[in-house]
Amino acid sequence: MIKDTVHLPENMDTGSILVLSILGGGFILGVWFILIRRDAALEVRQGMVADGLRAPVQSSSFSSARSEFERKLMMIESERRRRNLSGGVSVSLIPQEQQPIEPVQEEPFWEEPPAEEEPEEEHEETEEEMLERRRQRDEEWARREEEEERRRREEEEAAMAEQQERLKKEQEEQAERDRIEAEKAAEEARANAERDAAAQAERDAEEAARQAELAAAEEQRLAEIRAAQEKDALERRQAASRALEELRARLEREGARSSDVQVSLMWNNYNDLDLHVVCPSGERIHGGNRKSACGGHLDVDANVRPDSRKPIENVVWPEGEAPAGSYQVFVHYYKKHKKRRSKDPTKFQVIANAYGDLMEYTGELTFGEEIQLVCTFNVPTMEERERIKRDLEEQIRRSESGEISAAQILADEATPKQVEFGDLVDEIENELGDEPEDDGSGVPPAPDLG
Structure with a gap:
């Protein structure tokens, strides 16, 4: 044993003594712990x-x-x-060879009795037997693992086959449902198509019947319109024929000329009405412009002073020289003369001849009213005039041969009515017979065709 002697200074304080005591106690405790752990x-x-x-x-x-x-x-x-x-x-x-770890022999403070040797076993397993036993154990484990792997694969294959069978069955069921749905949809489509076809056929029949009714009504309406037009044209031409004698008398009285294109205005009081004709070129013929560049001439301008109770104004073109195109006819109430029997409104007549097509219009004006558009007519081209002339000659030939009468010629819409007051007009008027009685107004009555 080691014996240590500690000499403490005589003048050490209490703190130093306490620290030394703690250190000494720790040292003794460590030595004791080592001693009791010597057999580990x-x-x-x-x-x-x-x-x-x-x-x-x-x-x-x-x-x-x-x-x-x-x-x-x-x-x-x-x-x-x-x-x-x-x-x-x-x-x-087989673990790797390692150096055996020898326990640290600590010399005890006291002698221990030697351990008694254990007797050797009678039978010891050889290394070959141990290796054989290991091999058999490894083979058993490998066999079990192979068996487990085979069983697992069989289970997976069975599950896969079952899943495929289930999917196949579901696909077959879905295909059957799709087929049934397709057949049902086709049947519904066929039924709908049949219903639509029947409904369409019914609608077509109704539409055909309605169209037939409309066509019949339209045909009847057109027939009525044609009849009214024919009647109106006949009345208009008859009125023009009745006014023809009065027009001829007034033109002869004023020394006015007649031609294939001519516009005349007649009224029956002392007021001053002016005739305005707008040519195809846009030039206006009236009392302030009596001659136009296209050959038109206002040869009579009546009642500038209140001279006549049966006045007339006349615009005429030389024979065959009137330009083809559209003409507009206006009447202007220029001045109201203070004479008896000159009351407003003033009634008037306009007779226009567009190369054989005789038209008569009536109207009335009161002093102060704006100028009034009476009618518009077209003059044919030279080629059309030649055709009209040939048609007129054919009508004369047929009338002379007795194929048609003068009344039929006047009633024919295609027959041109010349205002030249020549042989044809005289012949037609002579065959018409009696003239209607005069109503005392001085102007033969005629319907308003404007």
Whole structure:
């Protein structure tokens, strides 16, 4: 034993004594702990738990070493199998050779009695038998793993086959449902098509009947319009024929000329009405412009002074020289003369001859009213005039041969009515017979065709 003597200074204070006491106590406690742990032999290897703690150190024999080796080998095999099943890292069956860790021999403070040797086992397993047993165990484990793998594959194949069968059955069922739905949809479409066709046929029949009714009504309306037009044209031409004698008398009285294109205005009081004719060129013929560049001439301008109770104004073009195109006829109430029997409104007549087409219009005006558009007519071209002339000659020939009468010629809408007061007009008027009685107004009555 070691004996230490500590000499404390005589003048040490209480704190220093306390620190030294603590340090000394710790040193003694450490020595005591080392002494009581002298028999602990620690054996630690990779993959193994600590073994041999607090076990008395004994002398080992060969049999005890083999037993310890077999026990640890079984532990390693168990750990390897567990890791293989859990997907862990495998552990080698034969551990690598390691230098044995010899326990540190500490010399005890007292002598220990020697350990008694264990008697050797009568039968010891040879290395070949141990390897054979390991091989058989490995084969058994491999066989079990193969069996497990085969069983797992069979189960997977069976599950896959069952799933495929189920999918096939579902597909067949879906195909059957689709077929039924398609047949149902086709049947509904066919029924709808039949209903639509029947409804369309019914609508077509109704529409055809309605169109037939409309066509019949339209034909009747057109026939009525044609009849009214023919009647109106006949009345208009008859009125023009009745006014023809009065027009001729007034023109002869004023010394006016007649031609194939001519416009005349008649009224029956002392007021001053003016005739205006707008030519196709846009030039206006009236009292302030009596001659136009296209050849038109206002040869009579009546009642500038209140001279006549039966006045007339006349615009005429030389024979065959009137330009083709559209003409407009206006009447203007220029001045009201203060004479008896000159009351408003003043009634008037306009007779226009467009190369054989005789037209008569009536109207009335009151002093102060704006100029009034009476009519518009078209003059044919030279080619059309030649055709009209040939038609007129044909009408004369047929009338002379007795094929048609003068009344039929006047009633024919296509027959031109000349205002030249020549032989044809005289012949037609003579065949018409009696003239209607005069009503005392001085102007033959005629319908308003404007």
